[in-house]
Amino acid sequence: MSSESSYGAREGALVVLAGGLVGLVISIYLYMTPLTGVTGSLGALIVMAASGAIAFDGLILLGAMTPGHRALWLTLGFLGALGTLAAAYLLHAYGLMAVMVVVLLGLFLVLARPPYRT
């Protein structure tokens, strides 16, 4: 069971990592490309940074850690993904919203499959 849980948690962390990277690419596109509606905007910069932070969060979650650290990074991940989801909604960045939903699923996966026995 422990092995299965660890496997699921790693998958979840990979989803978070990948989602963060895809979100980063989308955010850069939104920021750099003319006529996206948010070109050069502070909002696009914010989701760019947030996406990068989510990718970093996924990377951290891939590694072994204490339950306390894991809870911390999971909490940060949820906050980041929910915040980015809301920001993407207000930026009319619907692709980024979809990616953040996937990131949230990844985080739930990590949450549901704890790598350590409790």
Add this chain to the structure above:
Amino acid sequence: MIHPFFSLPARLVAGTSLVSILAVLPVHAQEPGEPAASGIEQSNEPGGEDMYSPQQMGGSPEGGKPTGGGGALNTDPKAGAGGETRTFEAATPNAQDGPSTGRASTRWDSFHGQLNAQKYAPLDEIDTQNVGDLTKVWEYHTGDVSDGSGEHPPTVWSATPIYANETLYIGTPFYRVVALDPATGKERWTFDSKSRLEALTQGALKNRGVAYWEAETPQEGEACQKIVYLGTMDAQLFALDADTGERCADFADNGVLDVNQWNTTNDRWPLSLLQPPTVTGDHLILGWAGKDWAFEEAPPGTVFSLNARTGELEWTLDILPEDVRKRSGTANVWTAMSVDEERGLVYLPISSPSPNYWGGNRTEEIPLATSTTAVDIETGKVVWSRQWVHHDIWDYDINSAPTLMDITVDGQSIPALVQATKMGFLFVVDRETGGDVWPIEERPVPAGNVPGEVYAPTQPFPTKPEPLLDQAKKPEAWWLADMASLGACSRLIDSLAYDGMYSPPTTKGNGVAAFPDSAGGVQWGGVAFDPESQTAIVNTSHILQYIQLFDRQTYDRIAGGSGNESGFFPQEGAPYGMSLKVAMNWLGMPCWKPPFGELVAIDMTSGDITWRKPLGSSQKYGFYMPESLGSPTIGGPAVTAGGLVFIGATMDAKVRAFSLQSGEELWSDIVEAPSVSNPAVYEHEGREYVAFVAGGNSILKDQVGDQVAVYALPVD
């Protein structure tokens, strides 16, 4: 006079955005037909009894002399009980070819498309069924753009592209003209006036485009049979051959006229030519812009008629009575005019006198100030005038060309005009006489107690259409902004004086609420009109501002900076300086309840509102607010025979198409910056195009652009 916009603080929606991440925003759209009574008490008593004297009119050489040496109140029974119509000697009908009255025209060769200012294209290739397929077929960037961070002031670009001579002509805020192929956007020629790129009268480099004239029978091979005119902030008017862009040698001084030569009273700044002249027959009717709120004494308003070929001055209309000019000023015409060529009349939307928020230096009647005034094109004589604000101390400039329309009311065909206003009132009068179509009542309004000031006891209130925003009571605080500010919004609104529409500026407390003030209900985009369904379309803004006067000593002590038409302004020479602010909380969230802007359709056979919808999204830092809240709007609509309304105007830099019948949004696209002008709709080589200028206005949003975006249906 400077543009009448409120300064939308840089944080207008930033705070809203942040808070909205945490909260689900409610919908607060104003329902159609919601009553919006105005004024503190209804009355049918007539207003002022003033009559003109010939001296007051000041027309020269012959213009402006009223009938019988004094003019008279209109006795036409159609004039309302309180309708203060000043009638003068009737103009001789001067029928000419071209767009004129309420009839549809295929032209789009002036600022509002047609001289009747209907912004109506009788084109139906693009309609409600296929508008969703509309695609951008070309775009053009002028390069004339500045955000103010470099060597130039920021640009504000509100030009309507002019389609004439099989060419699209556009003026730029760097005071250049570009002539483009209407189908491809390919440059045909450009002209650079090399004007000083300095903010001499305005806070930004501004331009509202160019004007076009052509000879009744153009002579082949002769230059300047077709002319494009460009004005500059430093009061130079250029005349260019429409085919080549070369200066017209026969026009004034080798193609350029120094209009500032006529700036002879209180010459504090140049007569800025930001609005292109109105071209009718062989006349150029020319107003100008200046600098508001800075001085008590300023150049007094004048309107010039010039010969379109030579630039020779034909007549001058002085707006202010002679004895007031020196100690006051402005009451100019800084926006577009409309023309009824069949009746030989040009309709002037006239602004308020200076200083704008204190009138102790101009306590006598100034009949033409803040009015719509019909003037004989040939002579400059005033034929009739309706003053919409008596003794204006709110800067309620009449800021858009009245829209001329033939409407059927109670089975009777009426040659009407609709005058939109900053107050959110739409005044509808007979354009021949100035008499009411629906009663316009003089109602008592609140008085104030500022020493030296006088207060008009009554103001005109239209009974139909209903006001575009409810000024009858002080706006309520928006719960979200109030919550985010821990009640600061409620406290601010509670602290503002307000006794109904036309509550006067005060030195007390935090000042007086104005809903709206310079922000306007309606700005210079004016009213569009579909002559087939007799539907008027207008965009409006709902903005709560507040005004406070300070005695000179206090003002000098506390005056802080000012932004673009928000903050402290000295009214130098007057005993009072003033501040004008938008009611915001610490996050920059609007304190008042949404919507912040709407698009409204009015059945002009009944005066009833057909539909009204929040228009666009407010946006800051890229974050869009829900469209149910609407956006403040600058710019205006165009309508087509395809049953469509095209409009930009919103903060979100989108251009949209709506169903004229239902108000449903059918199409949108993103452009480089808010499109703060009217779109142009034209047909070229059998194909219908819709052109938007995306120039932005720093007052609305810190986003500027230099884009011309042109749309059409795909070619099969």
